[in-house]
Amino acid sequence: MHYPNFSFTYTSTSTKHRGRRGHIRTPHGAIETPAFIFCATKAAIKAATIKQVKEAGTQIILSNTYHLMLQPGSSLVKKLGGLHKFCGWDGPMLTDSGGFQIFSLGYGSVADEIKGARRFNQRQSAVKISEEGALFKSYTDGKKHLLTPEKSIQVQRDLGPDLVVVFDECTPFHVSKEYTASSMRMSHRWALRSMTEFDRHNDGAQALYGIVQGGVYEDLRKESIDFINDQDFFGIAVGGSLGASKEQMYEVVQMVMPKLTPNRPVHLLGIGGIRDIFSGVRQGIDTFDCVHPTRIARHGGALVKKGEKEHINLMNAQFKDDPNPIEEGCPCEACQTYSRGYIHHLLKAKEILALQLITLHNITYMNRLMAAIRVALETDTLDEEEKRWLNDQEASQDL
Amino acid sequence: MHYPNFSFTYTSTSTKHRGRRGHIRTPHGAIETPAFIFCATKAAIKAATIKQVKEAGTQIILSNTYHLMLQPGSSLVKKLGGLHKFCGWDGPMLTDSGGFQIFSLGYGSVADEIKGARRFNQRQSAVKISEEGALFKSYTDGKKHLLTPEKSIQVQRDLGPDLVVVFDECTPFHVSKEYTASSMRMSHRWALRSMTEFDRHNDGAQALYGIVQGGVYEDLRKESIDFINDQDFFGIAVGGSLGASKEQMYEVVQMVMPKLTPNRPVHLLGIGGIRDIFSGVRQGIDTFDCVHPTRIARHGGALVKKGEKEHINLMNAQFKDDPNPIEEGCPCEACQTYSRGYIHHLLKAKEILALQLITLHNITYMNRLMAAIRVALETDTLDEEEKRWLNDQEASQDL
Numbered sequence: 001m002h003y004p005n006f007s008f009t010y011t012s013t014s015t016k017h018r019g020r021r022g023h024i025r026t027p028h029g030a031i032e033t034p035a036f037i038f039c040a041t042k043a044a045i046k047a048a049t050i051k052q053v054k055e056a057g058t059q060i061i062l063s064n065t066y067h068l069m070l071q072p073g074s075s076l077v078k079k080l081g082g083l084h085k086f087c088g089w090d091g092p093m094l095t096d097s098g099g100f101q102i103f104s105l106g107y108g109s110v111a112d113e114i115k116g117a118r119r120f121n122q123r124q125s126a127v128k129i130s131e132e133g134a135l136f137k138s139y140t141d142g143k144k145h146l147l148t149p150e151k152s153i154q155v156q157r158d159l160g161p162d163l164v165v166v167f168d169e170c171t172p173f174h175v176s177k178e179y180t181a182s183s184m185r186m187s188h189r190w191a192l193r194s195m196t197e198f199d200r201h202n203d204g205a206q207a208l209y210g211i212v213q214g215g216v217y218e219d220l221r222k223e224s225i226d227f228i229n230d231q232d233f234f235g236i237a238v239g240g241s242l243g244a245s246k247e248q249m250y251e252v253v254q255m256v257m258p259k260l261t262p263n264r265p266v267h268l269l270g271i272g273g274i275r276d277i278f279s280g281v282r283q284g285i286d287t288f289d290c291v292h293p294t295r296i297a298r299h300g301g302a303l304v305k306k307g308e309k310e311h312i313n314l315m316n317a318q319f320k321d322d323p324n325p326i327e328e329g330c331p332c333e334a335c336q337t338y339s340r341g342y343i344h345h346l347l348k349a350k351e352i353l354a355l356q357l358i359t360l361h362n363i364t365y366m367n368r369l370m371a372a373i374r375v376a377l378e379t380d381t382l383d384e385e386e387k388r389w390l391n392d393q394e395a396s397q398d399l
Numbered sequence: 400m401h402y403p404n405f406s407f408t409y410t411s412t413s414t415k416h417r418g419r420r421g422h423i424r425t426p427h428g429a430i431e432t433p434a435f436i437f438c439a440t441k442a443a444i445k446a447a448t449i450k451q452v453k454e455a456g457t458q459i460i461l462s463n464t465y466h467l468m469l470q471p472g473s474s475l476v477k478k479l480g481g482l483h484k485f486c487g488w489d490g491p492m493l494t495d496s497g498g499f500q501i502f503s504l505g506y507g508s509v510a511d512e513i514k515g516a517r518r519f520n521q522r523q524s525a526v527k528i529s530e531e532g533a534l535f536k537s538y539t540d541g542k543k544h545l546l547t548p549e550k551s552i553q554v555q556r557d558l559g560p561d562l563v564v565v566f567d568e569c570t571p572f573h574v575s576k577e578y579t580a581s582s583m584r585m586s587h588r589w590a591l592r593s594m595t596e597f598d599r600h601n602d603g604a605q606a607l608y609g610i611v612q613g614g615v616y617e618d619l620r621k622e623s624i625d626f627i628n629d630q631d632f633f634g635i636a637v638g639g640s641l642g643a644s645k646e647q648m649y650e651v652v653q654m655v656m657p658k659l660t661p662n663r664p665v666h667l668l669g670i671g672g673i674r675d676i677f678s679g680v681r682q683g684i685d686t687f688d689c690v691h692p693t694r695i696a697r698h699g700g701a702l703v704k705k706g707e708k709e710h711i712n713l714m715n716a717q718f719k720d721d722p723n724p725i726e727e728g729c730p731c732e733a734c735q736t737y738s739r740g741y742i743h744h745l746l747k748a749k750e751i752l753a754l755q756l757i758t759l760h761n762i763t764y765m766n767r768l769m770a771a772i773r774v775a776l777e778t779d780t781l782d783e784e785e786k787r788w789l790n791d792q793e794a795s796q797d798l
Contacts, residue, residue: 042744042745042748042750043741043744044745044748044750044752045752046750046751046752047751047752047755048752049752049755049756050736051736067748071744071747071748072719072740072744072747076719076720076740076744079720080720080722080738080740080741081722086738086740086741086744087737087741088736088737320471320475321475321478321479323479323480333450337448337449337450337487338486338487339479339485341475341479341485342442342479342485342486342487345441345442345470345471345475345485346441346443348471349441349466351441352445352446352754352755353443353445353446353447353448355751356446356448356755357448
């Protein structure tokens with residue numbers, strides 16, 4: 001038994017979709033699913049204290065192995081008591097394997113919202129991939145580092161989160177099917193090496209996620225699912241290239257989900273749009289993560305229900321003298337205390353407080369969204385719930 | 400009676416110094432003095448939400464007329480309910496007159512900690528001073544604005560704080576005594592015009608502070624004190640140039656304080672060092688303000704007791720693996736949750752959260768300092784209390 005201190009249970013009652021209401025038990029408490037995982041990339045949610053993050057109803061956060069191994073280094077985090085103590089978070093925590101950042105920084109500049117939808121430029125790549133692992137240059141000082149499956153697991157062990165992820169090559173979208181296939185098979189071998197390294201020191205404190213690869217190709221996805229289903233991973237992440245558009249991402253998720261062994265929590269890597277979450281939930285996705293809610297906050301973007309878009313930009317002059325809160329009825333400090341006009345002023349005046357307030361609101365918003373989705377799954381009212389959050393005209397159809 | 404909704408009472412028991420323990424009543428609650436006033440320059444304490452500011456024990460904050468009249472404009476603040484509602488602060492609030500910023504931006508770039516200790520360069524000056532007022536260029540768009548005593552009071556009325564201040568020329572240090580004298584007399588005339596404008600619409604919601612001028616010259620200070628004592632200001636601010644060094648500032652305060660009419664609260668403008676506060680308290684100063692505690696926070700400076708300096712800089716490599724909180728026993732979220740090593744990491748990683756945490760700590764620190772000083776005044780133990788905060792070797796003597 002790999003995971004004595006972890007469990008996953010769920011109920012699925014709808015005849016209209018595959019959505020499920022679940023419960024992940026970890027050594028640092030439970031995660032009610034579907035849940036959103038907020039990105040504390042460098043062991044900090046940008047612009048929010050951990051107390052604020054908690055008070056906003058957050059269940060789980062994640063940090064990035066890539067960033068933390070380079071600065072301050074995983075041994076320092078271990079020395080200071082591990083990630084939980086380091087960043088003051090006593091709830092469940094996840095780290096990724098470092099793969100996504102290495103390859104997205106190697107293949108291009110900024111990761112797209114739809115992962116993999118960037119051009120693969122081998123010449124520009126600062127990453128050298130071999131069977132052994134990935135050789136890359138540090139973003140902090142340019143020094144070369146070799147990250148292997150073993151090293152990734154060792155770093156994640158030092159960091160000490162509850163949920164850890166196998167090391168993989170995050171294949172970009174614009175490569176051939178042949179490249180995607182051989183990359184997938186190498187990622188499978190890396191997954192086995194990750195598991196072996198995980199087993200060497202498994203003390204029950206962590207649980208390992210495998211990653212389904214295969215790009216947008218149904219036969220490759222099936223091959224990857226067969227492989228992952230056969231291994232004793234605690235959870236499964238849907239990764240690799242999810243295509244070049246939202247529609248393609250929905251299709252990939254739809255082709256993957258029915259084939260996954262159902263007794264494991266499934267995480268959809270890097271997806272955090274409101275419509276995308278409803279779509280993923282319908283397919284049975286249990287957890288999501290994305291920098292989106294906190295990143296747009298730092299550019300003035302505040303999540304709102306039933307708008308033309310999923311957020312409003314408070315930098316816009318129309319909010320200059322708006323006496324209303326970001327969203328009526330929202331219990332966050334930003335909405336309880338301040339007007340849109342005030343936050344607009346803060347943005348114009350380049351006051352950090354603007355980013356803090358919108359971040360607080362967006363975290364609260366995502367947690368309220370997920371809580372509402374959980375209730376809707378219990379009562380089989382997901383369609384109605386979706387209409388409360390998204391514009392009627394555009395509300396997504398069951399896929 | 401100018402100020403029906405305001406009062407000031409105090410007790411002074413020590414035979415060793417002039418320190419006093421007081422109570423200022425305002426329409427938005429009481430201020431126990433001595434108190435520190437935190438700078439919410441643009442209607443926001445930089446890097447702290449108003450809830451955090453309040454939970455840190457803050458009694459009163461101030462905003463700057465100069466900044467707010469230019470952006471977003473006082474009429475907008477008024478339209479959105481006034482400063483209190485605008486920034487979510489329901490306690491006492493003060494605005495300055497705009498004078499200090501206009502003249503410090505005109506005379507030089509950044510205001511020194513000891514106000515006035517900058518070179519006066521008439522050629523560089525972007526300010527034209529006449530009997531009518533000060534003509535200056537906006538820092539936001541370069542447009543010219545004329546600020547007069549009347550306009551300053553009108554703007555402060557629109558903003559709506561409890562305590563407002565007369566418009567003055569903040570005379571720099573490196574000017575002749577003659578300039579200082581004529582500037583002082585013009586500021587006296589401006590003070591009378593401020594009072595007249597204040598009286599025109601006084602509805603009891605605000606109380607007016609006069610400012611003692613006169614630079615470092617004892618005869619001019621005496622002339623200014625005689626003038627201020629004769630007017631019905633609610634409170635008195637010690638302003639103008641306070642010299643080129645801390646010693647000179649202490650001297651100016653020492654020459655002013657015994658001559659002021661004792662029944663009014665006295666504010667020392669722009670002073671916020673720990674040693675300076677103890678020195679000021681001994682002279683009978685009731686309130687202080689300074690950007691120092693929140694500004695150094697944004698550069699990694701955390702206030703600590705009995706250090707070599709009054710703060711440590713958490714950017715320093717020595718804190719890299721320091722598992723201790725900024726200060727043992729401090730109840731702030733930063734000290735209760737995080738290590739110095741973590742905050743060092745955040746600073747290195749350029750995470751906004753570092754600034755939030757150190758700001759929280761420094762605000763808490765200043766409020767705990769002032770609370771301890773108030774108790775020490777009640778128990779006549781100010782010397783002993785000072786030794787708890789400052790290095791023994793350097794603890795200041797009674798002036």
